[in-house]
Every structure is written in structure tokens, then in C-alpha cells.
Amino acid sequence: DQQVKQNSPSLSVQEGRISILNCDYTNSMFDYFLWYKKYPAEGPTFLISISSIKDKNEDGRFTVFLNKSAKHLSLHIVPSQPGDSAVYFCAASLNNAGNMLTFGGGTRLMVKP
């Protein structure tokens, strides 16, 4: 049973436009959510996170939105740049489970110049 799902395996966006990556989860007990970015042949790197007590967190061009009632989070990248092309993983954790992260399947973002 996949507790964290990224239903779009890929997304193509024009440079300068907004990229919106979506993630859904099933476990209402998750209390911390993260986004990771992964380039080919490299390990994922942390991008941005949000606690379940918030509904928005912004860091430069990156904003994560959390809708707890819908069990949905999204990552917005504005403006998108070609260097943003990568695979993006969302992850969720349970504070009382040693902060074990459960990852989604990833979305490949391609930003066209």
C-alpha cells in the first residue's frame, strides 16, 4: 500500500512559467513533509519542508502548500529554470516513528528553454 503517491510521473514546463508538482498521502498521522530533488546518478538533495501545523512554506522560488483535509501537498516553482529539470520526490514522516521517511514515486520535471 503506497502511503505517499505522486500520480504524475513527468511534467514539462516552459522556462519562466510555473511548475506545480503534486503529492497525495493516505496516512493522516503524517506530521512532516519534505521535497527532495534528484539529478541523474546523484543522491537526492533536500529542497523544502513543511510541518503539519502550517499550510504554506516559502523559500525563494520554491513554495510548498499543504492541504491536510485533502491529504495533499504541492510544490510550486516560480519562475521555472532549465536547471530545475530533475526528478522531484515528496516524502512524509511520522514524528513518533523515528522520523522514518516514506517517499512518493517521483515526478520528472523538464523545463524547456
Added chain:
Amino acid sequence: SQTIHQWPATLVQPVGSPLSLECTVEGTSNPNLYWYRQAAGRGLQLLFYSVGIGQISSEVPQNLSASRPQDRQFILSSKKLLLSDSGFYLCAWSLGQGDGYTFGSGTRLTVV
């Protein structure tokens, strides 16, 4: 500062051969350590995690095993590799205090 080292970067092994991938962390003590695998076109699958020396939890029955002989050393092994073991293996660490993971650079394993 904390760093994580994972090697080798790439590995081609024949079916039935043994495997040993090593991961070490520097600059921290008693980290939680993790082994993940990313199969082609798939997401990140947790294979093993460890909260201390000699403590290993397996998430998925595998042809693989893990060991933690020292506080900051995590080893992924197999006695006999299968074709299905091919993939991108990632080691990660965390302090388990609400922070995220820091990943190593990964090992691309191809079983032929």
C-alpha cells in the same frame, strides 16, 4: 560539518556473485542510517535502516542484507546477486529529530 561517503559509484557484477557496498558518515554520532534502492523508472524503496550498532531493520524481504559494524558505517551485502538486484542504491543518514535525510551520491549496480 557532516558528510556521507558511499562507494563505489558504479559497479557491474555477474549474476551469482557477492556484493558489498559501503557507506560511512563523518561529523556526527549515533546517526540513523538507511539503505534505499531506486529501480529503473521507480521511486525510492527503503531496504534497511539502523538506529544503532548491530541494530538492523529490514523493510522488504530481499536477496540482500545489511550490517552496521561501527557507529558510522553501514554495509549492504548479498551472497549471490540476482538480475533483479540491479538499480541505484542510496545510503542516507539522519539524527531522527525532525530533520530530513542526507543522502550519499549513490551506487549504480548493474547485474549482468
